Amino acid sequence: MNRHKLLSITISLGKYHEFVSRIVSIAELRQSAYVCVSNVHMCIEAYYNPIFANIVNSADIITPDGLPLVKSLKWLYGIEQDRVSGPDLMPSLLESASIKKLNVFFYGATEEVLLDLVSFCSYRYPSLNIVGAISPPFRNLTDIEIHEHINNINNVETNILFVALGCPKQEKWMSAMKGKINAVMLGVGGAFPMLVGKEKRAPLWMQKYMLEWFYRLMQDPKRLFKRYFITNTAFIFLIVKEKILIKFR
Incomplete structure (x- = not known):
């Protein structure tokens, strides 16, 4: 996918359905890749932190999550771009994974949210292959824990790994896991509780x-x-x- 720079990050360009198709294609091959869902917060974090900017720009896909990014691309460069937000992208990918029999894994959030998420997805997408869910502790992981998580995710042949650790932690984690986890990783931030209704999305x-x-x-x-x-x-x-x-x- 083509990209265009906006302040400190290079946004991937394309129609919404093209993002979904591209991510699914990577998932089917079980390529080690990661997707950053970029909003204003991520954009500013990257602007003031060159190391973090490099992590974001090294992602295989950077979606324009927030409308301010979409509107800025139009105002500055005349680029018409669809919004590709985490709360929209996640259900689309779950639907595609259900149809294509891809294995999905959830990483992040609390045990309570993960239980609700697995229950919701099992009901909403009855053909979906949910192969695991991990709620990592809110501290630095030990080397043993890191290797256990990697093995747990790889051993069940995960295709799509949804990561909800919050920005910038999830982007740093996905970058560190590239080449180690054989799946496409998506940093979806607060999409888990939104999907199950624990947090309401704006009208x-x-x-x-x-x-x-x-x-x-x-x-x-x-x-x-x-x-x-x-x-x-x-x-x-x-x-x-x-x-x-x-x-x-």
Whole structure:
């Protein structure tokens, strides 16, 4: 897939269905690969951290998750791009995996969320092959634990590994696992609890007007206020700056 740079990351370009098809193709071959689902937070993290930017840009696919990224590609470069968000992409891939008999594995979140997720997916996609789920501890893993997790994932011939560790932890983890885990890894952030209904997603009208961040902020203001205030402000400033630089080039 072609890419285009937006601030610090190179976004993969294409129609929504092309992203799904490409990921499924990689999964069928059990290639070791990873997909970053990029939003404003990831974009700003990468802008101020060159090491993290390299991790993101080394991904096999970088989807434009947030509408601000999609709108920025249009405003700055005239590129018409579909939004490819984690909460949308995950159900599409689960449906494709169910049809194509691909093995899926869930990694991250809490035991409670994983139990609900497996139960939901078993009901929603009765033909889906769920071959495992791991809720890693909220600390640095030992070398033994790391190898156990790798073996658990590989031994059941996983095709698609959904990773929900949060940004930037999940991107760093997937990068470290490339070449070790024989599956396509997708960093889907908070998609697990959203899929099972533990967290509500913003209404479509709020998504349309790029207010999804505000909806999430109202649900968890203590945790998200600083993040959204800093990252959203920085993103707007940098995008306007880039527009001015383009104008005078």
